[in-house]
Amino acid sequence: MKRTSAIFGLVIRFRWLALLALLAGPARAAEAAKILARDHYVEVRSTVPAIAGQTVKLYVRERVSAAMPERIAGDKVVLFVHGGGTPGSVAFDVPYQDYSWMAFLAAAGYDTFSVDLTGYGRSTRPPALNDPANLSAEQRKALGVPEAKERSHPFAMITDASDWDDISAVVAYIRKLRAVERVALIGWSRGGRRSAGWAAQHPDEVSKLVLLAPGYDRTTPRPAPSLSVLGPVFNVTSRAEFFDRWDRQAPSPGQYDPKAAQAIWSELLVSDPVGAAWGPGVFRAPEVVRTGWGPAMVKKLTPPTLVVSPEHDGIISPELVRAVHADIGSSRKVLVDLARSSHNALWERNHLLLFRASLEWLDHGTVNGQANGVVRLGYDQKCARGAEL
Numbered sequence: 589m590k591r592t593s594a595i596f597g598l599v600i601r602f603r604w605l606a607l608l609a610l611l612a613g614p615a616r617a618a619e620a621a622k623i624l625a626r627d628h629y630v631e632v633r634s635t636v637p638a639i640a641g642q643t644v645k646l647y648v649r650e651r652v653s654a655a656m657p658e659r660i661a662g663d664k665v666v667l668f669v670h671g672g673g674t675p676g677s678v679a680f681d682v683p684y685q686d687y688s689w690m691a692f693l694a695a696a697g698y699d700t701f702s703v704d705l706t707g708y709g710r711s712t713r714p715p716a717l718n719d720p721a722n723l724s725a726e727q728r729k730a731l732g733v734p735e736a737k738e739r740s741h742p743f744a745m746i747t748d749a750s751d752w753d754d755i756s757a758v759v760a761y762i763r764k765l766r767a768v769e770r771v772a773l774i775g776w777s778r779g780g781r782r783s784a785g786w787a788a789q790h791p792d793e794v795s796k797l798v799l800l801a802p803g804y805d806r807t808t809p810r811p812a813p814s815l816s817v818l819g820p821v822f823n824v825t826s827r828a829e830f831f832d833r834w835d836r837q838a839p840s841p842g843q844y845d846p847k848a849a850q851a852i853w854s855e856l857l858v859s860d861p862v863g864a865a866w867g868p869g870v871f872r873a874p875e876v877v878r879t880g881w882g883p884a885m886v887k888k889l890t891p892p893t894l895v896v897s898p899e900h901d902g903i904i905s906p907e908l909v910r911a912v913h914a915d916i917g918s919s920r921k922v923l924v925d926l927a928r929s930s931h932n933a934l935w936e937r938n939h940l941l942l943f944r945a946s947l948e949w950l951d952h953g954t955v956n957g958q959a960n961g962v963v964r965l966g967y968d969q970k971c972a973r974g975a976e977l
């Protein structure tokens with residue numbers, strides 16, 4: 589009788605444990621699906637000519653699944669590098685529906701980071717960027733700056749080399765933080781030049797590259813870096829300019845969601861409270877002295893590289909993007925021709941096609957199973973949110 593009672597007790601206990609496991613299952617699944625956001629600041633001794641030697645803080649945002657261990661092996665770490673206008677924390681982490689590229693990859697098991705380089709977003713901005721007299725004559729006039737007001741700084745202050753030094757500091761921080769040897773880099777627009785240029789100089793620290801609409805010029809020679817390039821120190825963009833520039837590249841019906849675009853604009857102003865208080869509200873971006881990035885550096889690229897060319901890009905022509913792909917030295921490279929998309933493809937209705945292609949590349953080094961050549965995406969399907977366009 590005692591033996592029977594003991595067995596009965598074990599059965600009851602087992603059933604309760606099984607029931608608790610079933611009840612806990614959804615909770616665990618929900619926890620695993622939760623994407624965390626963490627803020628990091630990386631201190632670096634700046635090489636920006638105007639503030640060389642000063643300590644600056646680079647803002648780094650992290651998006652990662654709650655189920656992801658803090659220290660992971662392999663190449664499951666990604667750093668996003670922004671272009672010439674929008675800081676990384678805004679460009680790649682749009683707080684609207686499924687438009688965050690960082691959150692998309694984080695949900696797939698990647699630890700994702702984005703950086704705001706010096707002069708952008710929540711990172712240190714050199715003092716000269718706080719003076720609207722350092723804008724171009726046209727933008728000074730638009731903001732009502734008196735013609736007689738002199739510039740406080742007459743030269744462009746940021747160079748490719750100082751951008752690359754910022755990336756070096758952030759990559760070193762991430763490698764130490766997550767105990768990994770290499771990271772994958774994703775760059776958009778000028779961020780393509782920044783990330784690929786850095787990868788060409790540090791091939792052993794890069795697992796893979798994804799370049800969306802990277803700028804490139806085969807013909808213009810690149811002079812030695814100069815610390816005294818006369819001209820505007822920075823530029824500003826108003827809401828009207830932001831949308832006009834986008835609309836000129838959006839001939840396809842429903843190419844972008846106006847609510848997504850408004851969410852992005854709102855985040856841009858939040859990232860720049862100083863600029864938000866100027867005139868109608870603007871966001872600031874530094875002018876950069878372009879040096880070093882050219883065919884010789886592109887040919888040095890050895891990591892597997894995915895290059896994406898949006899069909900309607902009005903900022904970086906598809907011909908230039910195809911030239912980048914052709915000149916890349918890596919034996920494993922794919923060019924994606926992305927339909928119904930502008931320079932802002934990551935913010936448009938075809939964004940999931942882009943995100944999924946990047947995930948397959950990071951996971952397998954292929955797009956639609958191809959490890960080399962050209963892949964056309966989105967030309968054979970209707971434009972509808974959530975569909976593969």
